[in-house]
Amino acid sequence: MNDSALTPERILAAAEEVLRRYGRGKATVVDVAQALGVSHGSVYRHFASKAALRDAVLRGWLERMMAPLRAIAASRTAPPARLRQWLATLRSIKRDKALGEPELFATYGALAADAREVIGEHVEHLREQITSIVAAGVASGDFRQVDARATALAIFDATSRFHYPGMAHLWGTPGEDAAFAQLVDLLLAGLAPTTAPPRRRKSAG
Template sequence: MNDSVLTPERILAAAEDVLRRYGPGKATVVDVAQALGVSHGSVYRHFASKAALREAVLRGWLARSMAPLQAIANSRTPPPARLRQWFTTLRQAKRDNVLGDPELFATYSALAAEAGDAIAEHKERMQQQIASILAAGMASGDFRELDPPAAARALFDATARFHYPGLSHLWNQPGEDVAFTRLLDLLLAGLAPAPTPPRRRK
């Protein structure tokens, strides 16, 4: 490849392929450069270090995983159904990643361990999406008055059993789908506004 047509996007695509083939422990910038047919110096002109390149790969992967969730958060679906769909989509995406392609997920987990800031920002963005759904539900009267950011953190933590990769060994147990549905039912019931007490007859 001619250096003049080398772009960050091409480098990142090649880096993802190299990481998948060799794993994060063995993949090098030289491997990426060879896959592109350029010198490793050409890669360094776009990414200052191996760590910067690996973090950029991780951020790209996180951004792609966020897109479906952002689309749900931005939708016009009634907030209770939107919140249920958001958590259901998050859970399924995690299951697909962890259980469907464990080797690739292990690669990204290794990258994540090196880039704590990227992961913290990713979690913050997800919680912001939840908060936006909660705020929409308050405005529509579907949810009671609450502090959306604080409630979003609580909901994210309460559902971690079903989307935190560290607990993936539990995900294939019998009754998982039922347990997840029951938890969402309970959480949504807790978000609903209190019923108006009936008026007393004179």
């Protein structure tokens, strides 16, 4: 490839392909440069360090993986159903990756272990999305008057068993679907208004 045609996007695509094919051990800047037919100096012009390239690859993977969640969080589905759908989607995204592409999941897991900042951002985005759903439910009267942020953190913690990569070894065991549904039922019950929900006013018309 001509150096002038080299863009960050092309480098990231090549890095992902190298990771997918060879795993983490083989995914050095030199390997990526080789796959593109450029010098490693050309790669370094776009990513200042090996860590910067790693972070960009991991960030891209996480953002693509999490795109369905952003759409759900921003939807107009009633907050209790929206929260259930969001949590179920987080679970199934993680589980599909962990069980469906275990080597790639392990490869990205190893990248993540060295990329605290990227993982911190990722977790924060997830927590913000839960917060927005809880806040919407409090505003609509579907949920009781809780602190949306603190409650969102509790929901994120409570469901770790089903989304934290360190628990992935449990995700293939029988009864997981029922256990997850039971847990979400309990959390939603914990959010339900303690008095009957205020009647919604019908829009004037």
